[in-house]
Amino acid sequence: MLVLKNCRFVPFLTEGTDALTGDVLCCEGKIEKIMPAGSAVPEGAEVLDLEGKTLLPGLIDLHVHLFYQVMQDVYTGNAAPQPVVALNQYRYAQELLHDGYTTVRDVGDLHCRGAMHLKNMINAGKLQGPRITTSGPIISSNWTNLDSLDIYACGSDGFRDAVRKNFANGSDFIKLYGSGSLLMESNEPGYPILESDEIEAAVLIAKRHASYVSVHAHGETAVDMCVRGGVHTIEHASMISEDTLKYIDDNHLDTALVLTMFAVDEILEMPDTYNGKRMHALIGKILSCLKNAYDNHKNILIGWGTDVGYELYRTDPMREFRLRSEMLGFTNEDILRQATIDSAKIIYQDHLIGSVKEGKYADFAVVDGDPVQDISVMYKVPAHVIKDGTVIR
Numbered sequence: 001m002l003v004l005k006n007c008r009f010v011p012f013l014t015e016g017t018d019a020l021t022g023d024v025l026c027c028e029g030k031i032e033k034i035m036p037a038g039s040a041v042p043e044g045a046e047v048l049d050l051e052g053k054t055l056l057p058g059l060i061d062l063h064v065h066l067f068y069q070v071m072q073d074v075y076t077g078n079a080a081p082q083p084v085v086a087l088n089q090y091r092y093a094q095e096l097l098h099d100g101y102t103t104v105r106d107v108g109d110l111h112c113r114g115a116m117h118l119k120n121m122i123n124a125g126k127l128q129g130p131r132i133t134t135s136g137p138i139i140s141s142n143w144t145n146l147d148s149l150d151i152y153a154c155g156s157d158g159f160r161d162a163v164r165k166n167f168a169n170g171s172d173f174i175k176l177y178g179s180g181s182l183l184m185e186s187n188e189p190g191y192p193i194l195e196s197d198e199i200e201a202a203v204l205i206a207k208r209h210a211s212y213v214s215v216h217a218h219g220e221t222a223v224d225m226c227v228r229g230g231v232h233t234i235e236h237a238s239m240i241s242e243d244t245l246k247y248i249d250d251n252h253l254d255t256a257l258v259l260t261m262f263a264v265d266e267i268l269e270m271p272d273t274y275n276g277k278r279m280h281a282l283i284g285k286i287l288s289c290l291k292n293a294y295d296n297h298k299n300i301l302i303g304w305g306t307d308v309g310y311e312l313y314r315t316d317p318m319r320e321f322r323l324r325s326e327m328l329g330f331t332n333e334d335i336l337r338q339a340t341i342d343s344a345k346i347i348y349q350d351h352l353i354g355s356v357k358e359g360k361y362a363d364f365a366v367v368d369g370d371p372v373q374d375i376s377v378m379y380k381v382p383a384h385v386i387k388d389g390t391v392i393r
Contacts, residue, residue: 001045002026002362002389006037007055010372012333013340014055015357024055026362026389034358048391050366053383056336057355058102058363060343062258063235063305065108066092066115066132070309082112089114092310093122093129097392099317100365100382103344103353106134107175107214107235110149113137116170130387131363133347135175135214136166139202141193150177156201163205174206176231178215179222190219190239199229214258220244233258233303233346237293238286245297256346257293257300260307261323291328303346304339321378332375339378362389 004024011020017034025033025042041047066089080088096104106115119132139162140150153162163174176199180191199215206213212232217223223234224244234240237257248255268283270276293300306313306320324330324338344354353361366384369377385392 001042002386002391003041003045003047004055004364004366004386005041005047005049006052007050008052008370009055009356010336013057013336013355015355021052024356024362026386029362029388029390031356031358031360031362034356046391048384048386050384054367054370054377055356056100056365056367056371056382057340058353058361058385058387059100059339059365060103060105060304060347060354061096061101061306062105062233062303062343062346063107063260063307064092064096064104065307065309066104066106066118067110068092068309070311082114085110085112086114086117088310089118090127090129092313093118093132095310095314095317097128097130097387098381098385100385101130102361102363102365102385102387103131103133103349105347106132108138108149108216109134109136111137111151113170128387128392131353131361133172134170135173136169136171138175138177138216139163139166140177141198153198155195156197159198159201160205163202167205167209167211173211174202174213175235176202176213176215176226178217178226178231179219181216181218190221192219192222192225194222194225196225196229199226199231203230227253227255232256235305236260236263236307237290238264238282239289240293241289242292242296245293245300248300249297255300256303257290258303258305258346259290259324259328260305261327262313262320263305263307265319265323265327266308266312287327294328294330294334301342301346302334302338303343317381318379321375325375332372335375335378336371361387363387 021037023035023039109115115134121127122129137151142152151162153159178194203213214233215226215231216235217226218238220239220241223240233256235258267275267279324335341354344350364386365382367377368383371377
């Protein structure tokens with residue numbers, strides 16, 4: 001049992017109370033009661049006095065690759081021995097938890113499925129880490145040429161078979177490669193690499209498993225094909241068109257965009273490389289498309305992603321907050337929603353996580369200051385992190 005004393009609440013992320021301050025009682029891993037400040041502490045309870053710091057729900061990152069340590073891993077599929085890969089994945093998961101990310105979604109693992117095994121050990125209480133959902137290996141055409149990363153398929157029958165195998169092997173959802181990449185040389189990022197029938201076959205089988213499909217897609221045509229094929233989350237969505245956004249709105253589709261500005265900034269910082277030059281040529285269009293999605297299509301949820309290797313992530317772990325503010329002009333409130341409740345809704349877990357509410361998991365990030373008024377409060381790691389009612393730090 002844990003009591004958090006003297007909390008500052010964020011009204012739009014705290015449900016069931018109009019109070020701006022108060023205490024929170026956590027029991028058996030869940031929020032049992034939101035109480036007035038100064039409430040009596042149950043006998044034997046652990047007490048953490050927040051001293052007026054802001055209590056946020058645990059942060060959610062919907063686009064990580066736990067195997068991904070450095071950029072070269074993307075090209076090699078990480079040739080390290082499997083035990084080293086597993087240790088690195090655990091190290092990355094620990095770093096994310098330390099920084100307040102109590103839930104993460106691994107959107108592309110190696111064939112050894114280290115993220116899934118790590119998830120299972122965390123769920124069994126054998127290791128400490130964030131809540132993990134994982135796609136397993138990405139299903140792709142042979143465009144990527146990453147044998148240790150992707151499962152290759154061809155045609156609707158091939159994609160149906162690959163999706164079934166991924167679910168049989170423990171995947172929580174399905175990840176497809178739908179377009180070229182901004183990280184790989186000689187691959188046009190706007191070029192679609194799947195056919196419509198392949199996308200639709202994957203979506204159909206995922207729905208049969210009460211799950212969904214996410215897809216890597218940058219270019220206008222590729223994004224549009226995936227949206228019309230029924231994909232649930234478009235990862236990156238860099239050059240999404242107004243026509244596609246209008247199609248989502250007009251048809252009331254359950255389609256979300258998971259942006260990854262940290263990954264964009266990573267490539268921009270390499271201006272003399274092939275990829276850096278290409279990104280600098282495209283960045284104006286990318287920002288225009290993403291701002292249009294945000295400014296003019298408020299019914300479309302925008303999720304939180306980072307998509308960088310561990311070694312870069314740890315140099316500035318909260319950079320995504322700054323980039324969404326400075327590069328995209330998102331409001332402080334929307335940034336906080338994207339990192340919490342909106343991302344929870346996207347993965348259909350908002351009944352469990354994403355806000356401070358009685359009955360939800362006792363997952364919190366505690367920050368020193370008021371991020372609603374000053375988003376730069378989020379540019380440094382939280383003062384405290386709590387998961388399942390246990391103080392991580």
